[in-house]
Amino acid sequence: MERLAASYRLDYDVRARDYVSGGEVSSALRAILKQLSLPPDLVRRCCVACYEAEMNIIIHSFGGHMSIEIFPDRLEMIAQDSGPGIEDLQKAMQEGYSTASEEAREMGFGAGMGLPNIKANTDYFDIQTGKEGTTLTMKVLFLKKEGE
Numbered sequence: 001m002e003r004l005a006a007s008y009r010l011d012y013d014v015r016a017r018d019y020v021s022g023g024e025v026s027s028a029l030r031a032i033l034k035q036l037s038l039p040p041d042l043v044r045r046c047c048v049a050c051y052e053a054e055m056n057i058i059i060h061s062f063g064g065h066m067s068i069e070i071f072p073d074r075l076e077m078i079a080q081d082s083g084p085g086i087e088d089l090q091k092a093m094q095e096g097y098s099t100a101s102e103e104a105r106e107m108g109f110g111a112g113m114g115l116p117n118i119k120a121n122t123d124y125f126d127i128q129t130g131k132e133g134t135t136l137t138m139k140v141l142f143l144k145k146e147g148e
């Protein structure tokens with residue numbers, strides 16, 4: 001764990017409808033976490049949450065930003081966008097619920113599993129949403145023991 005002593009920060013602007021760039025943030029994150037020798041399951045959980053948050057900005061928002069901080073004992077990510085917000089948060093959290101556009105569906109998105117997957121793969125997950133935008137705060141703890 002000694003190599004985890006350093007703290008890293010990633011900042012990315014994420015453009016709306018920029019499907020081609022989708023996955024860039026989570027790929028960059030994966031590279032760093034692997035370099036830090038983080039266990040594969042933790043890398044996977046961090047990257048799933050990152051990818052889904054990143055894609056939601058691309059698919060559903062007017063554009064936004066992702067800030068990621070890697071501490072020795074945890075990952076913290078904030079995905080922030082400038083609207084239009086999530087109309088029905090309760091529905092949005094249900095598996096299979098999606099308002100993805102026809103364009104996004106044609107590209108294979110819109111399975112409605114993003115937010116449920118973020119929740120399942122993080123140790124802390126908060127959504128603040130309104131017409132001005134949506135902010136997701138996510139944390140993954142590195143030092144938790146199996147089964148906790």
Ligand SMILES: Nc1ncnc2c1ncn2[C@@H]1O[C@H](COP(=O)(O)OP(=O)(O)O)[C@@H](O)[C@H]1O
Nearest residue numbers: 056060085092098099100110111112113114115
């Ligand atoms: N950043 C966002 N801005 C606006 N709406 C969002 C955002 N993220 C999610 N949503 C809403 O929540 C729904 C469920 O999201 P998700 O589970 O990721 O499924 P999907 O992206 O496949 O539609 C979306 O279809 C959309 O209606």
Ligand SMILES: [Mg+2]
Nearest residue numbers: 055056114115
């Ligand atoms: Mg999604």
